[in-house]
Amino acid sequence: MYVQDTIVAPATAPGQGAVAIVRLSGPRALAILDSLWKPLRSGIKPEPRKMVLGEIIDPATGAILDRAIAVRMPAPRTFTGEDVAELHCHGGMYLVRRILAAAMAAGARMAEPGEFTRRAFLNGRIDLTEAEAIADLVAARSEGALRLALGQMAGALSGKIAKLRDQLVSIRAHLEAEIDFADEDLDLPSRGEIASSIGRLADDVAILHQSFVVGRITREGARAVILGKPNVGKSSVLNLILGVERAIVTAVPGTTRDVIEDSIQLGPLQLVLQDTAGVRERADEVESIGISRTFSSLAEADLVLAVFDSARPLDAEDAMVIERCRGRSGVALLNKRDLPPVTSAENLRSAGLAMPIVPFSALRGEGLESLRTEIARLVEEMAAPGLASGVAISRERHRASLDRALKALSAAQESLRSAMPPEIVAVDVAAAADALGEITGEIHREDILDAIFREFCIGK
Ligand SMILES: Nc1nc2c(ncn2[C@@H]2O[C@H](COP(=O)(O)OP(=O)(O)OP(=O)(O)O)[C@@H](O)[C@H]2O)c(=O)[nH]1
Numbered sequence: 001m002y003v004q005d006t007i008v009a010p011a012t013a014p015g016q017g018a019v020a021i022v023r024l025s026g027p028r029a030l031a032i033l034d035s036l037w038k039p040l041r042s043g044i045k046p047e048p049r050k051m052v053l054g055e056i057i058d059p060a061t062g063a064i065l066d067r068a069i070a071v072r073m074p075a076p077r078t079f080t081g082e083d084v085a086e087l088h089c090h091g092g093m094y095l096v097r098r099i100l101a102a103a104m105a106a107g108a109r110m111a112e113p114g115e116f117t118r119r120a121f122l123n124g125r126i127d128l129t130e131a132e133a134i135a136d137l138v139a140a141r142s143e144g145a146l147r148l149a150l151g152q153m154a155g156a157l158s159g160k161i162a163k164l165r166d167q168l169v170s171i172r173a174h175l176e177a178e179i180d181f182a183d184e185d186l187d188l189p190s191r192g193e194i195a196s197s198i199g200r201l202a203d204d205v206a207i208l209h210q211s212f213v214v215g216r217i218t219r220e221g222a223r224a225v226i227l228g229k230p231n232v233g234k235s236s237v238l239n240l241i242l243g244v245e246r247a248i249v250t251a252v253p254g255t256t257r258d259v260i261e262d263s264i265q266l267g268p269l270q271l272v273l274q275d276t277a278g279v280r281e282r283a284d285e286v287e288s289i290g291i292s293r294t295f296s297s298l299a300e301a302d303l304v305l306a307v308f309d310s311a312r313p314l315d316a317e318d319a320m321v322i323e324r325c326r327g328r329s330g331v332a333l334l335n336k337r338d339l340p341p342v343t344s345a346e347n348l349r350s351a352g353l354a355m356p357i358v359p360f361s362a363l364r365g366e367g368l369e370s371l372r373t374e375i376a377r378l379v380e381e382m383a384a385p386g387l388a389s390g391v392a393i394s395r396e397r398h399r400a401s402l403d404r405a406l407k408a409l410s411a412a413q414e415s416l417r418s419a420m421p422p423e424i425v426a427v428d429v430a431a432a433a434d435a436l437g438e439i440t441g442e443i444h445r446e447d448i449l450d451a452i453f454r455e456f457c458i459g460k
């Protein structure tokens with residue numbers, strides 16, 4: 001529910017800094033500002049959207065709290081669509097708390113996380129994908145994530161969705177004309193034409209649906225899991241790629257027992273690496289739990305880095321690893337090449353491994369450049385469509401709505417095939433349009449908004 005009161009929150013991160021910004025939004029924002037802050041040159045009437053130097057005064061005691069700049073932004077052309085006021089004060093933690101307390105004493109309420117952005121959405125200043133893009137922009141940790149968030153903030157995804165929705169609306173209008181003017185001789189598209197329009201639309205929706213992987217990789221980074229039997233050098237490989245001793249390395253097989261995760265920057269994207277417990281047939285209780293975690297990581301990974309020991313013959317445990325690599329994207333490392341060779345790339349190939357194979361020595365750091373190049377190539381291949389077009393869905397919420405849209409469209413196609421009356425087809429077409437409308441928030445529910453804005457920080 002949208003309560004039209006006045007909210008206040010620090011807009012800058014907590015902690016000490018040169019400047020902190022306290023933001024107010026709501027019908028009393030400007031009045032509350034006037035009660036706390038006075039321009040240094042008395043008698044002037046500060047102009048809207050101009051920074052003016054003044055003093056913050058605690059209304060309760062009359063004590064000066066800070067010398068600070070104030071900006072008044074009257075509705076409606078503001079971020080939230082309401083009256084907004086900002087105080088740019090010195091960035092002291094105690095000072096900011098005092099200013100917030102004074103604003104609250106003057107009638108403001110502390111904002112919930114994301115409440116400014118939620119108001120911007122509810123007042124029609126931005127749609128839901130644009131609101132989500134703001135959170136993504138703040139959280140971006142790579143060039144790719146930044147680009148995708150900026151594109152989405154500028155309306156790239158909403159534009160795409162709007163186009164698809166418009167097409168659905170026009171198909172529905174044709175179906176309804178068929179219902180309303182059944183007896184008249186109108187030049188309406190035939191059933192076949194409607195069916196092929198729906199087919200094309202479903203293809204476009206499916207492409208957007210598939211962009212989820214690209215969007216997630218661009219936003220959160222690609223997940224690579226390091227897989228192999230015990231003692232082949234998985235943890236050594238992790239440490240080498242990261243450039244820090246992140247995981248424990250010992251000569252004892254079964255050293256790593258839990259999933260160890262860390263991330264690095266890889267070109268325009270982030271790579272999240274997971275070192276895992278070695279895959280083996282017989283293991284004690286702790287190790288067995290570790291191995292089952294290895295398999296869950298594997299299930300969610302985008303890439304597999306399979307490690308093999310070139311100084312030992314392939315065995316049944318290596319065969320288990322090769323089996324798990326079937327159909328997966330990734331790179332195989334033939335590690336320990338500094339030792340006399342026993343297993344070759346050909347041996348791995350004839351055992352059924354289909355991935356590119358990089359000769360490697362974690363001990364000497366040999367092969368690292370080839371590995372980086374190979375991983376970067378694979379990740380960019382996966383993320384390329386999103387990076388190029390700037391349009392990709394990146395959230396489970398988007399994917400769920402597109403799923404519903406696809407189901408509704410295939411129901412519509414089915415109804416057309418079985419020569420159902422136009423009313424029946426129109427219901428499914430409307431359901432598909434509604435599902436798309438959920439993505440941009442034209443159709444929304446309170447609990448969905450709560451879930452989205454909970455992720456935001458206070459003051460955003
Ligand atoms: N000679 C040589 N030894 C290596 C190389 N890479 C790792 N080792 C050694 O192999 C042993 C096992 O290395 P780890 O990195 O702990 O292997 P792991 O696969 O993580 O082992 P678990 O965690 O037990 O599954 C250690 O003694 C490493 O020093 C390499 O390239 N050459």
Ligand SMILES: [Mg+2]
Nearest residue numbers: 234235255256
């Ligand atoms: Mg290990």
